Amino acid sequence: MGPGTGASETDCANAYELGKLIAQEGWVLLTGGKNVGVMDAANTGAKAANGLTVGILPTADASGISNAIDIPxxxxxxxxxxxxxxxxxxxxxxxxxxxxxxxxxxxxIKANKPVVLLTDHPEGQRFFSSLSTTAVLLAETPVAAIEIVKNFLKSQF
Amino acid sequence: MGPGTGASETDCANAYELGKLIAQEGWVLLTGGKNVGVMDAANTGAKAANGLTVGILPTADASGISNAIDIPxxxxxxxxxxxxxxxxxxxxxxxxxxxxxxxxxxxxIKANKPVVLLTDHPEGQRFFSSLSTTAVLLAETPVAAIEIVKNFLKSQF
Amino acid sequence: MGPGTGASETDCANAYELGKLIAQEGWVLLTGGKNVGVMDAANTGAKAANGLTVGILPTADASGISNAIDIPxxxxxxxxxxxxxxxxxxxxxxxxxxxxxxxxxxxxIKANKPVVLLTDHPEGQRFFSSLSTTAVLLAETPVAAIEIVKNFLKSQF
Amino acid sequence: MGPGTGASETDCANAYELGKLIAQEGWVLLTGGKNVGVMDAANTGAKAANGLTVGILPTADASGISNAIDIPxxxxxxxxxxxxxxxxxxxxxxxxxxxxxxxxxxxxIKANKPVVLLTDHPEGQRFFSSLSTTAVLLAETPVAAIEIVKNFLKSQF
Incomplete structure (x- = not known):
């Protein structure tokens, strides 16, 4: 998840890398599916590594959809x-x-899903950490984010 | 699409066959995803032919999900x-x-999607045909339904 | 509930009358809220009798809303x-x-709500009556529809 | 808007006061409609001042609804x-x-709606103010919150 039109270059580079790493793990990438910002970059990265991509679009049809969505x-x-x-x-x-x-x-957080924040937005880190001390984890790089996810998934079994 | 708990044996047998044929065409099967009736049978048929299955669940989690769903x-x-x-x-x-x-x-019909009715419900056939003379098509067997879909998809290109 | 742009003159006249009668009973009118067809006519009728009208709009804002909606x-x-x-x-x-x-x-019908059909659509009457023998009731005039609703509400207490 | 089961006593007292003030202005109160926390308190306050209350419930029926909802x-x-x-x-x-x-x-904020924060949650105030410098306004009391709303509504005309 991440910004569309408001995404920074760093966000998009991180998203591309995340998409690639997610695909390399054999995981399915799910995003908001639009052809802008973090969504588009993550899907493009996942397809570069032959991943499977699911896009949950806000629209009724394919207008504005990322080209890198397999399952819209x-x-x-x-x-x-x-x-x-x-x-x-x-x-x-x-x-x-x-x-x-x-x-x-x-x-x-409301749905008790684990969240990894890969962002240099300190107010956001402080705010969401204040809402949940257990569900919110901070990562500084895409590789670190994926490590956190792997550890979480391991702990589930 | 089809009934859950109220599905007849014929409906389920047809759904299994439809799922299998859809998978054999290389298409993605999308259903309501539950572990009952037509949804479950169609997904089971699709997995028997190594298809890809998407389930759009009414629930917030995996309670009541068909075992044959790849992407919930x-x-x-x-x-x-x-x-x-x-x-x-x-x-x-x-x-x-x-x-x-x-x-x-x-x-x-409202969304202008083509609909194939594979059902022995004459009141339903008459009603939906009265709502749209172009979008609603009738099929008597799973094979006939798939032929109608193929012809439609061909006409799109 | 009823058609928007596709509503007939009879549908709209019935809807206006229904809205008026609903307001006169002191009930709240709930519709899809748009400024066309049955929705608009019912709300206009309800406001003519000083009723309260709720519109559940398909949109994110007031574009296309009926002028006769109190609570959008x-x-x-x-x-x-x-x-x-x-x-x-x-x-x-x-x-x-x-x-x-x-x-x-x-x-x-799926939600076990009672439904009154005020329509001269025989295929629709036959189809929905075939789906539920208990929940679907037929009315020939707005007054008859309101009588059915009153009897139902009485039976709830 | 505000917490349900997690609401503090101060939150609930503020919500009751807000509901009362909203009703006294002749405005319609819209909440999440449940019988807990801020939602319940605001609706109870509004009804104490003869206001009109709308509840947008997460449920399919009236289980868990506040007693002070007029329009569910x-x-x-x-x-x-x-x-x-x-x-x-x-x-x-x-x-x-x-x-x-x-x-x-x-x-x-995403929908460009003005937001008044009546909360002693400094991380939240800082975070949401960082997301929008124009749409997010801070209030220390219910009366101050209502003043901000009045000024906003005046500026619309």
């Missing part, structure tokens, strides 16, 4: 689809920060 | 998720008939 | 909002018939 | 209904803070 789900629900993104993910990685991303992190 | 999408939206099922499908095949299935056929 | 609820969910219409109604009256209306009647 | 809207959408809460409000007042409330504040 058209919700026609705008930002209410953010809750579906979160519920359908085993772990949420927030790459960058913005209002939409913040809603997803908050909904993930 | 948890909506926590109950029957409002029927609109997502329809919007995310290129063609809708209704196998059997019931209130939930009827809502999906109606939403599909 | 903006869902930004397109036709997925039809399930909210039905769940939030004690009784559903379908005035006229079309694909959207059909989805609402089907979702109402 | 049953979404059966869980926390995805938070987006409807926000879109249907002209101004969002967040009373207290928690994961659900945070998702509503974030969705409100």
């Amino acid at each position: 789900i058209f919700t026609d629900m705008g930002n209410a689809r953010n809750n579906i993104n979160v519920l359908s993910s085993e772990v949420v990685i927030a790459c960058g920060m913005g209002a939409g991303t913040a809603s997803e992190v908050a909904l993930a | 999408i948890f909506t926590d939206m109950g029957n409002a998720r029927n609109n997502i099922n329809v919007l995310s499908s290129e063609v809708v095949i209704a196998c059997g008939m019931g209130a939930g299935t009827a809502s999906e056929v109606a939403l599909a | 609820i903006f869902t930004d969910m397109g036709n997925a909002r039809n399930n909210i219409n039905v769940l939030s109604s004690e009784v559903v009256i379908a005035c006229g018939m079309g694909a959207g209306t059909a989805s609402e009647v089907a979702l109402a | 809207i049953f979404t059966d959408m869980g926390n995805a209904r938070n987006n409807i809460n926000v879109l249907s409000s002209e101004v969002v007042i967040a009373c207290g803070m928690g994961a659900g409330t945070a998702s509503e504040v974030a969705l409100a």
Whole structure:
């Protein structure tokens, strides 16, 4: 999860790397599916490593969809689809920060999903850490984020 | 699309066959994802032919999910998720008939999606044909339903 | 519930009368809230009798809203909002018939809500009566529809 | 908007006062509609001043609904209904803070709705102020929150 049009270059580079690493782990990448920002970069990275990509689109049809989506789900629900993104993910990685991303992190905490924040947004780190001392984990690089996810998944079995 | 707990044996046998044929065509099967009725049978058929299966669940988690779902999408939206099922499908095949299935056929007509009715429910055939003379097509067997879909997809290119 | 742009003159006249009668009973009118067809006519009728009107809009904002809505609820969910219409109604009256209306009647049956059909659509009457022998009732006039609702509400207490 | 079971006594006292003041202004109160925390307190306050209350429930029926709701809207959408809460409000007042409330504040900023934070949660104040320098306003008392809303509404005309 991460910003669309408001994503920084660093966010997009991190997202591309995350998508690639997720695919290399054999995991399925799920994003908001649009052809902008973190969503587009993560899907492009995943496809570069032959991953499988699922996009939960806010729209009723393929307008504005990332070219790197294998399985598009058209919700026609705008930002209410953010809750579906979160519920359908085993772990949420927030790459960058913005209002939409913040809603997803908050909904993930509400749904007891583990969240990894890969962002240089200190107010966001402090705020979400204050909402949950257990579910929110901080990562400084894509590789570190993936390590956190691997440790979490290991702890589930 | 088709009934859950209210599905007949014929509906389930047809759904299994449909799932298998869909997989053999290399198409992705999308259903409501539950472990009952037409949904479960179609997914089981698709996995028997090594297909890829997507389930759009009404629930927030995996309770009641079919074992034959590869990609679960948890909506926590109950029957409002029927609109997502329809919007995310290129063609809708209704196998059997019931209130939930009827809502999906109606939403599909509303969204201008082609619908194939594989059902021995004459009132349903007459009603939906009266709502749209172009979008609703009738099939008597799974093989015939798949032929209709192939012809439709061919006409798109 | 009833058609928007596709509503007939009879549907709209019935809807206006229904809205008026609902208001005169002191009930709250809930519709899809748009400024077309049955929705607009019912709300206009209710306001003519000083009723309270709730509109569950498919949009994110007031574009296309009926002028006769007191309480607008903006869902930004397109036709997925039809399930909210039905769940939030004690009784559903379908005035006229079309694909959207059909989805609402089907979702109402699915949710065990009583449905009154005020429509001269014989295929629709036969189809929905075949889906539920108990929940679907037929009315020939707005006054008759209101009588059915009153009898139902009386039976609840 | 505000916490349910996690609400503090101060949050609930503020919410009761807010509900009362909103009703005294002749405004309609819209909340998440449950019989706990800030939602319940705000609705009780509004009814004490003869206000009109709308509840956007996460459930399919009246289980868990506040007794002080006049117009219940049953979404059966869980926390995805938070987006409807926000879109249907002209101004969002967040009373207290928690994961659900945070998702509503974030969705409100995303939807360009003005947000008043009435909370002693400094991390939340800093975070949301960092997301939007224009839409997020801070209030220390219910009366101050209402003043901010009045000024905003005046500026709209």
